[in-house]
Amino acid sequence: MTSARPKRSRTDPRRRGAELEDALLRAAWDEVVEVGYADLTMESVAERAQTSRAVLYRRWPDRRELVLAAFRHRAPGSGIETPDTGSFRGDVLALLRSVARRYDQLQGMYSVIMAEYAKDSDLSTYLRDRANQSVGSAMTVILDRAAARGELAPGSLSPRVKRLPVDLLRHELLFGKAAMPIPDEFIVEITDEIFLPLVELQAGAEVAGDAEADGGTARNVVR
Known part of the structure; x- marks a missing residue:
């Protein structure tokens, strides 16, 4: 069952820059956790983020790159470290x-x-x-x-x-x-x-x- 998307009021200030990208990546994360990658679409993420598909496509060419960006946003950093403990x-x-x-x-x-x-x-x-x-x-x-x-x-x-x-x-x-x-x-x-x-x-x-x-x-x- 799909949860209700948050709705933005017309009086809400327009999101820009880092604030907008943060909202888009959080929406992508929530969407893929809820429906899985197979059923995720750029349109569904745009709907969840209360924006347009064009806004997404200006930043990510396809859903794979969007989901990978959401991974990195959720768990920032290089990922796997190469340690040097001395042994x-x-x-x-x-x-x-x-x-x-x-x-x-x-x-x-x-x-x-x-x-x-x-x-x-x-x-x-x-x-x-x-x-x-x-x-x-x-x-x-x-x-x-x-x-x-x-x-x-x-x-x-x-x-x-x-x-x-x-x-x-x-x-x-x-x-x-x-x-x-x-x-x-x-x-x-x-x-x-x-x-x-x-x-x-x-x-x-x-x-x-x-x-x-x-x-x-x-x-x-x-x-």
Whole structure:
């Protein structure tokens, strides 16, 4: 059931600049939370914001860009941070906690996001590609720092392995019904019992191969 849209009086002052954009993005957020992305239209957002479609189109070319702008407006900032705590384990934990905070900021929208991930839509493809690129880039920086500190053997992991910790967070929220905010013990469990052993196994195999070729001995990884 669609809730009643707020109506503006003809005596209301005309909204301009930041005030107008704030109203448009709040309307887009409320609309997508209420009806979902599939049923959202530029017209429905304009109606909710008590303005015209032309006002929306002057700022955003289509509904995908409008909804993404609403995401950023609701949870401002760069999104996923690339931490530098001084240790590999600390960096992984900090990264996952940053992601968890981001999900918590998007409560109300998260069900919409996860529903879109399961669809072959323009928004789902865009969100998935952007999230995977962001997480992969952050994890690459973390792995490179760990190698420079001597905690890991130099070498690359596959993009899928780099994304694994965050993919597990998403999976738990979608299928495991994890509470929001995500419990910190779950983040520690992903890090200590799944991701770090997997990285150690892959990096260790890689080092062992190099060491055997050189006639040397492989060193331990993930200290």
